[in-house]
Amino acid sequence: MNYSNPSQLQAAILDWAGTVVDFGSFAPTQIFVEAFAEFDVQVSIEEARGPMGMGKWDHIRTLCDLPEVAERYRKVFGRTPTDADVTAIYERFMPLQIEKIAEHSALIPGALEVIAKLRGQGIKIGSCSGYPKQVMDKVVALAATNGYTADHVVATDEVPNGRPWPAQALANVIALGIDDVAACVKIDDTVPGILEGRRAGMWTVALTCSGNALGLTYEGYRALASDTLASERKRIHKLFEASRPHYLIDTIADLPQVIADINQRLARGKCPRATDSGTEQY
Incomplete structure (x- = not known):
């Protein structure tokens, strides 16, 4: 052939x-901001948009690897984010995303x-x-x-x-x-x-x-x-x-x-x- x-x-x-x-x-970006906020860590819309297109756990991991975000996390928790911390944010992200998806x-x-x-x-x-x-x-x-x-x-x-x-x-x-x-x-x-x-x-x-x-x-x-x-x-x-x-x-x-x-x-x-x-x- x-x-x-x-x-x-x-x-x-x-x-x-x-x-x-x-x-x-808008649906994913705004929820990233809200999910991080529930851990008292500020993430801007512009930062949240950066890794868009990746899977959501990987997206959160990438955000946590940003030096600015890692430093904000350290100031709250005394350490930079581990994979377990990423999973905790992801697990809060999920119900928020499901709840808000209809809005967009x-x-x-x-x-x-x-x-x-x-x-x-x-x-x-x-x-x-x-x-x-x-x-x-x-x-x-x-x-x-x-x-x-x-x-x-x-x-x-x-x-x-x-x-x-x-x-x-x-x-x-x-x-x-x-x-x-x-x-x-x-x-x-x-x-x-x-x-x-x-x-x-x-x-x-x-x-x-x-x-x-x-x-x-x-x-x-x-x-x-x-x-x-x-x-x-x-x-x-x-x-x-x-x-x-x-x-x-x-x-x-x-x-x-x-x-x-x-x-x-x-x-x-x-x-x-x-x-x-x-x-x-x-």
Whole structure:
């Protein structure tokens, strides 16, 4: 048997918060702040947003490793945070997250229409998240009431290693019956999520304005002056630069033109790993 490149996309692997739901990715960030506050340790929204995209335990561990946060913790407890301390914060984070997730469950404008268009092209919809399954089950149920159901969902604690490891993306490939990772595109608003797709051998699309990096509501995003938006795009593009996404777009509403471009590349025999001449911006 001879290998041949796929000629068109077979699956889109979508992130959740900041990609399909929760414009600005507020649900996880605010809860990190509240969970640390219950231990009398201050963490800012900006600090909480830093490791976004990782599994939540790993996210908390990364926050605790920040010298500033570790010092605030030491002043309260007389030591820097151990893994046991991280677990204690995580165990407080979880019920807070489940309690508040409905407050940030609205679908991102254009998401349903784009997903319907992808399905109309025969593209399967996989998904994964930095949320653990206990939270993910509630996110999935809330999204279903708003009309969105993915073909497959993989939570971060359902694989040996979460993002930026490729396991969640690859679990979708297996479950959806995809025959080549080059026929998949990973869409995410975080650097760990783009690295996940890259390491899985997929096409990657970074979302610059609907998620964690911009950190605004949809109304706030729409109200930005054009020069401010251009400056923010430039800043966010630099944040994603090292993860080497194939495409950069504002929100999922801009995805169809990217899908068309990837299909044209595939038809010409191109594949994700061999397409490194530069990131396309739409």
